[in-house]
Amino acid sequence: MxxxxxxxxxxxxxxxxxxxxxxxxxxxxxxxxxxxxxxxxxxxxxxxxxxxxxxxxxxxxxxxxxxxxxxxxxxxxxxxxxxxxxxxxxxxxxxxxxxxxxxxxxxxxxxxxxxxxxxxxxxxIQEANYKLLQKIVNDEKRLGPIYGASFTFASYSSRYNNVLNGEVPNIFSLDFAGGSLVDIGIYPVTFAIALFGAPKTQTYVPFICQTGVDGGGMIILRYNNFGVQINNAKCYTSTAPCEVYGEKGTLTINGTTDISSLKHWSPKTKETEELAGSYKTVEKPNVNMEExxxxxxxxxxxxxxKAAAELEQISKIVVRVLTDLRLQNGIKYPTDKEESSLTMRR
CATH class of the missing domain: 3.40.50.720 (NAD(P)-binding Rossmann-like Domain)
Incomplete structure (x- = not known):
């Protein structure tokens, strides 16, 4: 039933x-x-x-x-x-x-x-092509040691026009727990955490809107032997691809929210191989949520x-990272404590 x-x-x-x-x-x-x-x-x-x-x-x-x-x-x-x-x-x-x-x-x-x-x-992170990406990233024979990654999700929001006009839309409001980081940045941050686990440290250099939230900016997630650069924004647009760099090649995808293209470039053969499987086309504004x-x-x-616990762990890491990135830059919501121990949970 x-x-x-x-x-x-x-x-x-x-x-x-x-x-x-x-x-x-x-x-x-x-x-x-x-x-x-x-x-x-x-x-x-x-x-x-x-x-x-x-x-x-x-x-x-x-x-x-x-x-x-x-x-x-x-x-x-x-x-x-x-x-x-x-x-x-x-x-x-x-x-x-x-x-x-x-x-x-x-x-x-x-x-x-x-x-x-x-x-x-x-x-x-439930889409079939993301699962394929995970498999390849964890395949030492295919990609080898990871050297770094670059993920982008930067899309100009029509509601940013309201901000420029002096208004405070919910998604750009501190009272409604808004900002680019939690609305847009959460996608590539989750993408990275589901692939590589919890970072050792995280840093954010944001652009702060006149409403007090971040309109976008650059994030660095630091791991043991490599870093992940994330460009997120609601106040500008980027069309840059997303990449994972390994000793045995580079993986390229078109985006962190819908992987319709997954390619592997080999430094040995100098050739690019298309890897993505079938892709669900969904009529906009809807998005692929079937999987x-x-x-x-x-x-x-x-x-x-067990599966629920794995997703729970990802959620807990993501909210700790996002909260730390916010508080580093003085982006405080009404629910934040004055003396918070959250930034210590890395």
Whole structure:
């Protein structure tokens, strides 16, 4: 039987998740929450869903609801996920799951205590071509020792125009836990951490917007014998490819969010080989979320605690790294402590 799920958030990413989840046949939209009844009913009607709520208590109290997909503003994630988990609902939560490591630790403890799963929706590391990239990076015969990597995700946001006009959109607001790092930078940071593990240290040189958050900048993740350079931004665009440099060649991909091209250049043959497998074309603005929907359903249905624990570890490393990078540059959210020990957790 499909997993029945409800949604919090009525934007395009929620529509993309619903579409992908339904395509797998393993999920079924059961209910919709919105602060506006009109918005909830309008959104639900697109999917013939009439269970619409404006009360989170009633939403989570629905006995027919098994899981919740949360795609609300970043600052609301923690409290909403906490309430969902305490109601014994599985939670699929959009990145960033929380604003601080302490919040995330608390949510995972609650999930364990209630016997449900909490999964951060890092769709890009569930894609088949990313799995192929992981395999090659870990293949000493194919790539050899890693010398370094360069990852880019820099895309000018139309909402940055609002910032330039003196406005404060949610994603550029400190109060809503916004900024390029947690919205855009989290993709290449997660990409690197899932490939190479936790960095020894991390450094960020950002451009700070007039709203107080970062509009973009350069990140360096330092590992034992190599470094990863990350260019992330919402206030400018880069079309640079992403690369992993090894002793036996260079891997090149077109991006960290959708790997439609994966190539290996060999210094021995001086030739380039195309490696990427089949690629799912998804009509914009939707994105490829089918592979994560399949995997998350499998984890829940099979009670695969090992796979869930691996994703939990990635989420915990990512939030520690992002929090450290923020606090290094004085980017503080209301949830940050004045005297925080988080920067020590590297």
């Amino acid at each position: 499909p997993i029945t799920f409800g949604t919090i958030g009525t934007n395009w990413i929620t529509e993309s998740w619903i579409s992908a989840a339904h395509k797998t046949g393993q999920w079924r939209l059961h209910s919709v929450y919105s602060r506006s009844e009109e918005q909830a009913r309008s959104f639900g009607s697109k999917y013939q869903c009439s269970n619409c709520f404006t009360s989170l208590d009633r939403f989570f109290g629905d006995g027919g609801l098994q899981a919740v997909y949360i795609a609300s503003p970043n600052s609301l994630h923690y409290e909403q996920a906490k309430q969902a988990l305490k109601a014994k609902k599985h939670v699929i939560i959009e990145k960033p799951a929380t604003s601080t490591p302490d919040e995330l630790d608390d949510l995972f403890k609650i999930a364990e205590g209630e016997g449900v799963f909490l999964i951060e929706a890092f769709r890009h 994560e929907a399949v995997e998350f359903a499998r984890i829940i249905n099979e009670r695969d605690s």
